[in-house]
Structures are given as C-alpha cells and as structure tokens.
Amino acid sequence: xxxxxxxxxxxxxxxxxxxxxxxxxxxxxxxxxxxxxxxxxxxxxxxxxxxxxxxxxxxxxxxxxxxxxxxxxxxxxxxxxxxxxxxxxxxxxxxxxxxxxxxxxxxxxxxxxxxxxxxxxxxxxxxxxxxxxxxxxxxxxxxxxxxxxxxxxxxxxxxxxxxxxxxxxxxxxxxxxxxxxxxxxxxxxxxxxxxxxxxxxxxxxxxxxxxxxxxxxxxxxxxxxxxxxxxxxxxxxxxxxxx
Amino acid sequence: xxxxxxxxxxxxxxxxxxxxxxxxxxxxxxxxxxxxxxxxxxxxxxxxxxxxxxxxxxxxxxxxxxxxxxxxxxxxxxxxxxxxxxxxxxxxxxxxxxxxxxxxxxxxxxxxxxxxxxxxxxxxxxxxxxxxxxxxxxxxxxxxxxxxxxxxxxxxxxxxxxxxxxxxxxxxxxxxxxxxxxxxxxxxxxxxxxxxxxxxxxxxxxxxxxxxxxxxxxx
Numbered sequence: 001x002x003x004x005x006x007x008x009x010x011x012x013x014x015x016x017x018x019x020x021x022x023x024x025x026x027x028x029x030x031x032x033x034x035x036x037x038x039x040x041x042x043x044x045x046x047x048x049x050x051x052x053x054x055x056x057x058x059x060x061x062x063x064x065x066x067x068x069x070x071x072x073x074x075x076x077x078x079x080x081x082x083x084x085x086x087x088x089x090x091x092x093x094x095x096x097x098x099x100x101x102x103x104x105x106x107x108x109x110x111x112x113x114x115x116x117x118x119x120x121x122x123x124x125x126x127x128x129x130x131x132x133x134x135x136x137x138x139x140x141x142x143x144x145x146x147x148x149x150x151x152x153x154x155x156x157x158x159x160x161x162x163x164x165x166x167x168x169x170x171x172x173x174x175x176x177x178x179x180x181x182x183x184x185x186x187x188x189x190x191x192x193x194x195x196x197x198x199x200x201x202x203x204x205x206x207x208x209x210x211x212x213x214x215x216x217x218x219x220x221x222x223x224x225x226x227x228x229x230x231x232x233x234x235x236x237x238x239x240x241x242x243x
Numbered sequence: 244x245x246x247x248x249x250x251x252x253x254x255x256x257x258x259x260x261x262x263x264x265x266x267x268x269x270x271x272x273x274x275x276x277x278x279x280x281x282x283x284x285x286x287x288x289x290x291x292x293x294x295x296x297x298x299x300x301x302x303x304x305x306x307x308x309x310x311x312x313x314x315x316x317x318x319x320x321x322x323x324x325x326x327x328x329x330x331x332x333x334x335x336x337x338x339x340x341x342x343x344x345x346x347x348x349x350x351x352x353x354x355x356x357x358x359x360x361x362x363x364x365x366x367x368x369x370x371x372x373x374x375x376x377x378x379x380x381x382x383x384x385x386x387x388x389x390x391x392x393x394x395x396x397x398x399x400x401x402x403x404x405x406x407x408x409x410x411x412x413x414x415x416x417x418x419x420x421x422x423x424x425x426x427x428x429x430x431x432x433x434x435x436x437x438x439x440x441x442x443x444x445x446x447x448x449x450x451x452x453x454x455x456x457x458x459x460x461x462x
C-alpha cells in the first residue's frame with residue numbers, strides 16, 4: 001500500500017508531499033507559461049485575416065480546457081468523498097472550485113475580447129458560449145454551498161451532491177443548447193482524431209501554454225488544499241482548547 | 244404514504260399560502276414582463292411560451308424552505324426517519340404534494356394567462372400540457388432545493404439559486420416543444436425528451452433528497 005494514492009489521504013503525508021514538490025511545480029509552471037506566452041505573443045506571425053487578435057488563443061484555449069477539466073477533477077473528488085469519506089479529497093474539490101471559476105471567467109472574458117472585433121459583439125447565444133455560461137453558473141452555486149453552510153461535514157456532503165447533480169445537468173444543458181443550431185464558434189482547436197488542426201506556428205506555443213496552465217492548476221490546487229487542511233487543524237485545536 | 248400526501252395537501256389548501264403564493268407570483272411575472280416590454284402585441288406573442296415557462300419555474304421555486312422546514316422544526320422528520328417508512332417514500336410524498344399544489348395549478352392557469360400575452364387558445368393549451376409534463380421535474384428539483392435549504396437558516400433565496408441552473412434543460416425542451424408545435428415542426432422529440440427528464444428526476448432525486456435529510460439529521 002505504500003505506493004498507493006490513498007497514502008495521501010493521510011493529512012500529514014499529504015502536507016509533507018505538497019511541501020516537497022510545490023517549489024518544483026511553481027518553477028516548472030512558471031517556465032512553461034513564460035515560454036508559451038512569450039513565444040506566442042512575440043514570435044508568431046499575425047494571422048492574415050485576424051491580425052494580432054489571434055494571439056488571444058494562447059490564453060483562451062488553455063483556460064477553457066482547464067475550466068472543464070477542473071470540474072471533472074471536482075467530480076472525481078466528490079465521488080471519492082461520497083464513497084470513501086477521505087477528507088483530503090473533498091478539501092481538494094473545495095480548493096479547486098474558485099480556480100475553476102476563475103478559469104471559466106477568463107475563458108469567457110478572453111472569448112468576448114476576441115469576439116468583439118471578429119464577430120462584432122462580445123457575446124452571442126451560441127451553443128459553446130452558452131454551455132460555458134451554464135458551467136459558470138454551476139461553479140457559482142457550488143461555491144455558494146461552501147459559503148452558506150456552516151457545518152463543514154454537511155457542507156462537504158451537500159457540495160459533493162451538488163457537484164454530482166450539477167455535472168449531469170451541465171452536460172444535459174450542453175447537448176440541449178446544441179439543438180439551437182447556431183454554431184458561430186469554430187470547432188475544436190486541438191483534437192486527436194482530425195487532420196486539420198491549427199497551423200504549426202501556433203500549435204507548438206499553444207502546447208507549451210496548455211502544459212503550463214495544467215501545471216499551474218495542479219500547483220494551486222495542492223497549495224490551496226494544504227491551506228484548507230491547516231485551517232481544519234487549527235479549528236480542531238481551538239475546539240479542543242475551548243473544551 | 245397516502246396519509247402523508249393527504250395531510251400535506253390538506254395543510255396547503257387550508258393555509259392557502261402553499262397554493263396562492265405561487266399562483267400570484269405567476270400572475271405577477273406574466274403581467275410585469277409585457278409591461279416592461281411595452282404594448283407591442285407581436286413581440287408578446289413571440290416570447291409568450293418563454294414568459295409562461297419562466298413564470299412557472301420562478302413560482303415553483305418560491306417557498307422551498309417550507310417543504311421540509313416545518314417537519315424538521317417540530318420533530319416529525321426524526322420520527323419518520325426512525326419509523327418503518329423509508330425516508331425516500333416520505334420525500335416522494337413531498338414531491339407529489341408540491342407538484343399537485345403548485346405545478347398542476349400553474350398548468351391550469353397557463354392558458355388563461357396566455358390570453359394576456361395574445362397567445363391563441365390552442366397554443367395556450369399546448370403550453371399548458373408541456374408545463375404539465377415538465378413540472379414534475381421542476382417539483383423534484385424544488386424538493387432538492389428544500390432539502391439543501393434546511394441547512395441554511397439565513398434566508399430562503401439560496402435554495403432557489405442553487406436549483407435554478409438545473410432547470411435550464413427543462414426550460415429549453417419545454418419552450419422548444421411549444422415553439423416547434425406553433426411552427427408546425429415535429430414537436431414529439433422535444434416532448435419525449437421533456438418527459439424523459441421528468442421521469443428520470445422522479446426516479447433518482449428522492450434518493451439524493453433523502454441523503455440531504457439524513458445529513459441534516461446527523462448534524
């Protein structure tokens with residue numbers, strides 16, 4: 001069992017692991033994002049139609065990717081909480097929610113900034129945009145649970161429930177708005193099964209950016225989870241002392 | 244279980260607040276939106292199904308804290324949790340009561356309010372039927388909101404805000420079915436998807452709501 005992931009369900013082991021690997025992760029994510037964004041912003045050609053606005057893609061695509069994957073991560077942690085009641089997993093979900101919310105917001109804002117000169121409006125009720133807005137709403141409701149429920153045990157139970165139900169309904173909404181048939185947003189930028197990806201000049205810096213964003217997300221979640229663990233310990237000590 | 248349904252229905256109809264508040268809210272929404280838009284009849288007709296559906300959603304999610312709140316306060320919930328009756332059945336009874344005392348009444352009121360929006364009678368009836376099909380899903384979501392709301396003693400807006408994003412698919416399929424009917428398109432797929440959501444939520448949500456109630460009893 002010593003190599004199993006469940007070892008880190010122990011708060012002590014978890015904190016030690018976080019302390020040892022976060023410096024490396026900070027440096028790595030910083031390097032990847034600096035290289036990706038620097039390369040993307042200054043050393044790629046302007047698009048012949050879009051001009052330099054095309055470079056928003058280096059922030060937009062990674063943050064949109066992370067917004068969805070963050071929710072997936074929260075879903076998995078919530079499931080682990082419901083099934084095995086490991087505190088670290090639900091604290092990780094709690095810690096990830098504001099990060100995911102920020103990524104969703106960033107994707108929406110950068111999309112709007114790109115859409116204003118390209119489509120002529122900041123916002124369109126296009127399936128992709130709408131489903132992202134719905135995801136944004138679900139993130140906010142998840143946050144509200146932690147904000148308003150005082151008992152932490154109940155908040156953990158209810159928030160994981162809301163995460164589960166929210167995933168189903170977010171997915172359902174995503175396919176429901178597809179029926180509007182108003183695709184303004186282009187198809188997937190990166191895909192494994194298609195020949196036509198974006199041009200190589202944009203492709204490689206984009207990969208750097210995505211790796212950087214993933215590493216940044218992991219780092220932030222680990223650090224924030226450790227803060228939550230410490231927070232829990234402090235409140236436990238205070239409870240014991242007041243007794 | 245039928246005793247529970249009868250008890251809650253009786254309480255709702257005697258007190259009146261359980262049935263009159265959603266109906267009044269519905270009427271107010273349907274009156275306020277056209278006033279905000281202005282007296283342009285053509286605009287009203289185009290968005291009438293949307294107004295009616297949104298009105299139903301908001302009126303159903305109005306006083307969710309009264310679903311489980313009284314039972315929790317006077318200890319009924321604990322008695323039921325320790326009795327032989329499964330908590331899921333109790334929750335199911337609550338869903339049925341909410342649907343009968345708000346959803347059905349709102350659906351009955353729909354064609355009449357449709358007249359205010361210049362909606363043809365036939366279309367108003369179709370809208371009413373689609374609300375009748377979709378409101379069980381809304382009622383179960385409302386009960387989930389009620390189950391979440393019992394933790395929150397600050398105010399009763401939280402539970403509504405939490406369940407409102409879940410009602411988006413119901414809203415999409417509900418309005419889409421009415422619009423497809425009025426355009427003469429195939430409306431059956433939308434109706435089927437709407438009823439699918441209703442049936443699935445009725446089957447699954449009572450377990451989730453009982454999970455909420457068990458958590459609050461363990462507090």
